[in-house]
Every structure is written in C-alpha cells, then in structure tokens.
Amino acid sequence: MRRRTVLSLEQALSLPYATLRFVQLGWRVIRIEATPSGAGVPGDPNRYIGRNAVDDDRRTYFIAPNVGKEAIALNLKDPRGRETLLRLVRALEVDVFCCNVMPCRYRPLGIDYEALSAVRPDLIWAGISALGPEHPDVPGYDPVLQAMAGFMEITGDAAGPPTVIGVPIVDLKSGDEVYANVLLALAERAESGRGKRIDVSMLQAAASWLITTLPLVDFDCEPSEITRAGNEHRKFIPTNVYPTRDGFVYVAVGSDAQWKRLTETAMFAPVAQPTRVTNAGRQQDRIDLRRDMTAVTRAHTTTELAATLSAATIPWAAINDIRQVRELPALAGSFTTTRTPRGRTIRMQPAGVRLPGMRTEYPFPPKYAEHTRPVLAEAGFTDDEIAALARQGAIGGI
Numbered sequence: 001m002r003r004r005t006v007l008s009l010e011q012a013l014s015l016p017y018a019t020l021r022f023v024q025l026g027w028r029v030i031r032i033e034a035t036p037s038g039a040g041v042p043g044d045p046n047r048y049i050g051r052n053a054v055d056d057d058r059r060t061y062f063i064a065p066n067v068g069k070e071a072i073a074l075n076l077k078d079p080r081g082r083e084t085l086l087r088l089v090r091a092l093e094v095d096v097f098c099c100n101v102m103p104c105r106y107r108p109l110g111i112d113y114e115a116l117s118a119v120r121p122d123l124i125w126a127g128i129s130a131l132g133p134e135h136p137d138v139p140g141y142d143p144v145l146q147a148m149a150g151f152m153e154i155t156g157d158a159a160g161p162p163t164v165i166g167v168p169i170v171d172l173k174s175g176d177e178v179y180a181n182v183l184l185a186l187a188e189r190a191e192s193g194r195g196k197r198i199d200v201s202m203l204q205a206a207a208s209w210l211i212t213t214l215p216l217v218d219f220d221c222e223p224s225e226i227t228r229a230g231n232e233h234r235k236f237i238p239t240n241v242y243p244t245r246d247g248f249v250y251v252a253v254g255s256d257a258q259w260k261r262l263t264e265t266a267m268f269a270p271v272a273q274p275t276r277v278t279n280a281g282r283q284q285d286r287i288d289l290r291r292d293m294t295a296v297t298r299a300h301t302t303t304e305l306a307a308t309l310s311a312a313t314i315p316w317a318a319i320n321d322i323r324q325v326r327e328l329p330a331l332a333g334s335f336t337t338t339r340t341p342r343g344r345t346i347r348m349q350p351a352g353v354r355l356p357g358m359r360t361e362y363p364f365p366p367k368y369a370e371h372t373r374p375v376l377a378e379a380g381f382t383d384d385e386i387a388a389l390a391r392q393g394a395i396g397g398i
Contacts, residue, residue, distance in 0.1 A: 003026065003027060003028055004022070004025075004027040004028065004095045004096065004186075005027070005028045005030070005092050005093060005094050005095050005096075006019055006022050006027055006028065006029045006030065006094070006095065006096040006097075006098065007030050007032060007085075007088065007089065007092070007094050007096070007097050007098070008029060008030070008031050008032065008096075008097070008098040008099070009031075009032040009033075009076075009097075009098070009099040009100075009101060009109075009111060010031050010032070010044070010098065010099070010100055011033070011043075011044040011045060011046060011100065012044070012045070012046055012100065012141070012171070013046065013065060013142070013168055013171040013172075013175075014100055014128050014142075014170075014171040014172075014174045014175050014202065015098055015099070015100035015128050015175065015178065016031070016044075016046075016065035016066055016175075017065050017171060017172055017175035017176075018098065018126075018128075018174075018175035018176070018178035018179050018182075019031070019069065019098060020064075020065050020066070020067070020068075020069075021175070021176075021179045021351075021352070022096075022179070022182075023067065023068040023069060023362065024068075024336075024351045024358060024359075025355075025358075026357075026358075026359070028070070029068070029069045029070070030069070030070045030071070030072060030092075030371070030375060031044075031066065031069050031070065031071050031072075031366075032072055032073075032074055032076075032085075033071060033072070033073050033074075033368060033369065033396075034073065034074075034075070034076070034396075035073050035074065035075040035081075035393060035394075035395065035396035036396060041057070042057075042073070042368055042369075042396065043057065043071075043073065043368045043369070044062070046061055046062045046065075047059065047062045047368060048062075049061035049062065050062065053340075054340050054341065054364075055367070057367055057368045058364075058365055058367060062365060063338065063346065063348075063364075063365055064348045064349060066365035066366075067336075067338045067348070067362035067363060067364065067365055068362035068363050069365065069366060070366055070370070070371040070375060071365075071366035071367070071368060071369060071370050071371055071372075071397075072369060072371055072372040072375050072376075072395070072397070073368065073369035073372055073395060073396030073397045074394070074395055074396070075393055075394050075395065075396070076109040076110060076111065077108075077109070078392070078393060078394045080389060080392055080394035081389075081394040081395065082109070082110035084376070084381075084389060084394060084395065085110060085111070085116075086110070086115070086116070086119050087379055087380070087381070088375070088376075088379050089116055089119055089120050089123065090119045090120060091378075091379035091380050092375075092378070092379055093120075094120060094123065095123070095124060095186070096123070096124045096125075096126065096182055096186075097111070097116055097123055097124070097125050097126070098125075098126045098127070098128075098178060098182075099111050099126075099127050099128075100127065100128040100129070101127075101129075102129060102130075102136060102137055102138070102139060103127065103129050103132075103133040103135075103136035103137075103199075104136035104137045106127070106133075113125040113197040117195055117197075120195070121194075121195060122189055122193060122194060122195045123195040124182055124185045124186060124189065124195055124196055124198070125195065125196070125197045125198065126178045126181065126182055126197075126198040126199075126200065127198070127199055127200065128174050128175070128178060128200045128202065129199070129200070129201065129202070130144075130145065130201070130202050130203065131201050131202070131203050131204075132199050132200075132201035132203075132204065133199050140202050140203075142168040142169070142170045142171040142202075143164050143168075145170040145202045145203055145206055146164055146165060146169070146170055146206070147162070147164075148203055148206075149170065149203055149206035149207050149210070150207075150210060150213070150214075151164075151165060151169070151170070151206065152164055152165075153227060153228070154213060154226065154227060154228060154229075155228060156228045156230070157228060157230045158224075158227070158228045158229055158230055160228070162228070163228075169206075170202050170205070170206045171202075173202075173205045173206060173208075173209065174200050174202045174205045174206075176352075177200045177205045178198065178200055181198045181200070182198065185198060212234075212235075213225070213226045214226075231250070232286075232290070233252070235279075235283075236252065236253060236254050236279065237253070237279060237282040237283050237286050237289065238251065238253050238282065238286075238289055238290065238293050239251065239252040239253055239254070240290065240293070241319065242293055242294055242297035242298075243294060243297060243298050244297050244298065244300060244301055244302045244305055245298065245299065245300060245301045245302075246301050246302055247302045247318065247319070248302075248318075248319045249297065249302055249305055249306070249309075249316055249317065249318055249319070250316060250317050250318075250319060251293070251297075251309065251314065251315075251316050252314075252315040252316065253314065253315075254315065255279075256277065256278055256279060258312075258313075258314055258315075259276070259277070259279075259282070260277075261312040261313060261314065262309075262312055262314050263276075264312070265308050265311070265312050267296060267300065267304075267305075267308045268293075268296055268308070270292065270295075270296060271289065271292045271293055271296060273285075276289060302318055306318070326347065331350060334350035334351075334354060335347050335348060335349070335350055335360070336348045336349065336350060336351060336360050336361070336362060337360060337361045337362075338361065338362050338363065338364050338365075339361070339364060340364060341364060368396075368397065369395075369396045369397020369398075370397065372395055372396060372397040372398060373386060373397070373398055376389075376395070386398060
C-alpha cells in the first residue's frame, strides 16, 4: 500500500499530537511553519519552550510530539507561498491536509478546503479550532478550554478552587478526534473516491467527555453531583485516596461484590456494617466510611495493603510519580524513543495502542525549515525557482 502523506500547518500541541499518531502508523508527515516576521522567533512557538537541551529551536517541550516528521517553511501571506503550497499538494499527492489556526485565517492563507481540494479532489482536510468554524476568530488553548468546558469546575478538592487537570487533556482529545476522523474519512474515500472536510471544535470534543455529569442536570441532580469531589468518586463508594503508614494508595470499590470481598479480609473487617452492604447504603454513610477506611489504611504499610487488596481482587494502585511510571513492568516494552544528534537516547511516552509492525524508535525532530529545499525539489521545483522563492520571502530555511 502506498505510504500516506500528510501536510500539516501545525503548532502548539493539539495538532502535532494528532500527526504524531500518523507518524506512528508509518505515514509521512511534513509540518509547515511560518517564515520569520518581525522580531519574533520563527516557526512554532513550542520550539522554544523548555530547557535548551539540544539547540535553540528544538527545546525539550517540542521533542516528543514532533519526532519522525519533516519541516518546511512557507510564507502563506504571500501569493507565491500559497501557490507553492498548491503545487506541493498536487505534486506530492497529499492525502491529508491539517491545520490548527483560527478559521478566520483559512481563506486569507489559502488553506481552506475549497482551495486545496480544487487541486486534489480526494483530499482529506482536517482543522482544529477552539469553537469550530461557526466562531472563526476565537483563539483557544487547552487550559482555557478546560475552564470553558467545565473540566476545572469538576476537578479539585470540594473546599478548594477549580483546578486545571495535570495533562493537556483537551489538546490530546482534540488530536485524537482528528486522528479517528481522518481514518474514517480515508476508509470512506476507499469506497467513494471522494475527499472530506473535518472540523474539530476543541470545546465540543471536550464536552463529549461530560458523559457522567452533564446529563445529570436533566435528572434534577444535587449540586454536589456535578462539582468537585476531590479524589473521591461521586457514585462508587469507597473509591478514594487513602493514607498508609508510609505513603498513599488509591482504592476503587466498584461493586457490592467487591465490597463483600474487601470486608471479608481480616484487615478490612472492621469497616463492615449492615448498612454498608449496598453502594446506596455506603453513599449515605460516605463520611463515616471514609473515616473508618482511613483508620485501617493508616495503620498499615503500602506493601501490606497491596498484598491484602490484590488477594481480594480489589482495584488499587500506589500513587506513582512520573519517574516511577517509567519503571512500571507493565509498560516496560511500550515506550518509544528518539536519539539526539549527539546520540543520547530519550525515552518517550508509549503509542496509544501497540500495533503489529509499529516502530518504537523515531528520528529526532527536525530543525526549523530543515526540509524546505529537498521537499520542494521532490515536488519538481528547480534550483532557480527555489532560489527565487527564497529571495522573494515566499519560503524559509534556504
């Protein structure tokens, strides 16, 4: 099967994460960045975030989402840059074009679906924006969308302030929507021969995950059911963080059968009461039950609790820091890697799913505009044309 080619006008995280998933499938991903303008740094601002561990335009925050890609620089504000893009789409037989700029910029930059599909009718086009094309001039970053979508309201301690989730979850959810819908569109194209436009609203993608809270409003729920609950599950009791003699564990009792197994152990027998046999009873008694569970867990080490909970087949986990996650046996064969130009191995996150033949080591991310000349040459641009475009400011990195 022909290797898929993706052109992506991308920056920040939401779209680079989506196209990383295409890289993991073995597809070719060419990221487009802007040419320098004014006094600012050129290209994706994320290139300059984090420690200067390699060089100035490949800092630590930029590395993991951009391994295995190529990088070119086009000035899409210039008609010659826009014409260059059209030639690339046609000559490289681009399968997928992606972007995550505000929709009000699609037409001025010449990246709208209509313009690109005119030269490649079966093109799959995917755009990520804060609120979708109906709100074309609204910018959006992950924490802003977490606030807007209610995520912050339902995260954190009940007595504390709204809290941002510890990973950029709206960025990642939006990227996954691009990934899934592009694959669907390619499957449909195989039957119909037609391309497709895909618009991902970060807000809608985030709100689609409110499956355990938003519908409760129409069931006349109590306010406590749709606000912060700390580490405690709102419905399944007891499910919470508990202190041990030497740390913390998370214990999750998700059924009455699990509660029965838990309280049949000698360690947790003291928390058993007739009123707590059902989850509904435990819900009513949650405050006292939390106190009783804490009394048990605080009297034992994490290792002792682990033995008891595992023997009773109760879901539990120690609360690992990121360094400890790297050492989990269950993930030992799943991490991906890249190598810096000096040969240092960098261990990165696993792919979401391990597929047959999927590689685990990827080339280091490209420098800004590193592939402008070779990509244009591949598309049929002559040396004289490339030199002229560079002089005119239509391309960068030459």
